[in-house]
Amino acid sequence: MKVKVSVFGFGTVGRALAEIIAEKRKVFGVELNVVSITDRSGTIWGDFDLLEAKEVKESTGKLSNIGEYEVYDFSPQELIEEVKPDILVDVSSWDDAHEMYSYALAEGISVVTSNKPPIANHYDELITLARENGVGIFFESTVMAGTPIIGLLRENLLGEEIVKMEAIVNASTTFILTRMENGKTFEEAMEEARTLGILEEDPSKDIDGIDAYYKAKILHWVSYGEQPEEEEREGIRNVKDARNVRLVAEISKGRISVAPRKLPDNSPLLVSEVENAALIKTENLTLTLKGPGGGGKVTASGVFTDIIKAALKFPSPR
Ligand SMILES: NC(=O)c1ccc[n+]([C@@H]2O[C@H](COP(=O)([O-])OP(=O)(O)OC[C@H]3O[C@@H](n4cnc5c(N)ncnc54)[C@H](O)[C@@H]3O)[C@@H](O)[C@H]2O)c1
Ligand SMILES: N[C@@H](CCO)C(=O)O
Numbered sequence: 001m002k003v004k005v006s007v008f009g010f011g012t013v014g015r016a017l018a019e020i021i022a023e024k025r026k027v028f029g030v031e032l033n034v035v036s037i038t039d040r041s042g043t044i045w046g047d048f049d050l051l052e053a054k055e056v057k058e059s060t061g062k063l064s065n066i067g068e069y070e071v072y073d074f075s076p077q078e079l080i081e082e083v084k085p086d087i088l089v090d091v092s093s094w095d096d097a098h099e100m101y102s103y104a105l106a107e108g109i110s111v112v113t114s115n116k117p118p119i120a121n122h123y124d125e126l127i128t129l130a131r132e133n134g135v136g137i138f139f140e141s142t143v144m145a146g147t148p149i150i151g152l153l154r155e156n157l158l159g160e161e162i163v164k165m166e167a168i169v170n171a172s173t174t175f176i177l178t179r180m181e182n183g184k185t186f187e188e189a190m191e192e193a194r195t196l197g198i199l200e201e202d203p204s205k206d207i208d209g210i211d212a213y214y215k216a217k218i219l220h221w222v223s224y225g226e227q228p229e230e231e232e233r234e235g236i237r238n239v240k241d242a243r244n245v246r247l248v249a250e251i252s253k254g255r256i257s258v259a260p261r262k263l264p265d266n267s268p269l270l271v272s273e274v275e276n277a278a279l280i281k282t283e284n285l286t287l288t289l290k291g292p293g294g295g296g297k298v299t300a301s302g303v304f305t306d307i308i309k310a311a312l313k314f315p316s317p318r
């Protein structure tokens with residue numbers, strides 16, 4: 001089965017995805033063909049070499065510098081109408097990408113994304129639109145990167161009421177707090193996090209708990225199919241003694257909160273570096289899920305899985 005893919009956004013995750021697809025373009029009976037890539041400088045469309053596009057972006061910062069191919073100045077709607085991919089992959093940091101998703105879903109194009117605000121703020125309308133048009137919307141890497149918490153909740157535990165989740169879902173604050181535990185200043189730790197490619201384009205989203213809040217909201221939508229009524233959010237700017245402190249997201253029916261908490265020494269949530277963790281309590285099970293929560297390849301891994309699920313028209317009950 002040949003599948004046309006349009007990639008929107010070509011930063012850390014987009015370029016890591018290009019590497020994975022270049023290596024694994026034919027898997028599970030699916031043959032992936034990336035027909036367009038878009039960054040802020042424009043869209044390349046046609047029979048370009050993926051790794052060449054990655055190299056041009058890395059060396060010059062702009063896809064439009066890829067000499068021998070035409071560069072198009074498409075609006076998101078023109079991109080959908082002209083290129084007509086089978087799957088639209090959003091790995092950009094465009095907070096308002098939901099309109100582009102709606103164009104695609106209405107045209108029978110599945111959407112895969114690692115971009116949280118569009119899913120956190122427009123979940124219901126996007127899921128409904130996908131179902132009405134017989135296509136899928138997949139967002140594994142919006143929470144815990146490629147660590148499969150979204151697939152776990154959307155495609156499993158279907159007979160279980162999710163009683164409560166406590167989770168560490170932001171890699172940057174975990175990294176910063178663990179560096180501060182080891183004597184680094186907040187500024188030094190921030191600088192180190194920047195070199196890892198895990199900070200948001202606007203790092204205040206990490207520091208002020210906004211990224212973790214979006215993720216908690218997505219987990220609430222997937223678990224309960226509705227908005228939370230109660231929301232609390234606090235970041236880590238006021239943390240002075242970082243020992244055993246982590247930014248904890250709590251999700252239960254009707255309520256989400258994000259706040260720094262001092263954890264006991266034996267807490268499974270006491271992760272470090274870029275690790276994420278989730279404690280999931282249902283009526284009959286108590287689960288712990290741990291894994292990397294940030295970085296180009298580990299995020300692109302979850303995006304790749306979603307591309308295959310979209311190609312195989314994988315049903316997501318929730
Ligand atoms: N890096 C990670 O560890 C990680 C993990 C999970 C999810 N994410 C999410 O995945 C997305 C990409 O992350 P990243 O680390 O690659 O970010 P990045 O800042 O490296 O790249 C984002 C890209 O999006 C492009 N972009 C932003 N707005 C655009 C627009 N309107 N039109 C075209 N291009 C636009 C930027 O130019 C940039 O190339 C973000 O939404 C991020 O929150 C990242
Ligand atoms: N900035 C995010 C990237 C992963 O979503 C984090 O630190 O967790």
Ligand code: NA
Pocket residue numbers: 140141142143144145146147148149150302
């Ligand atoms: Na995930």
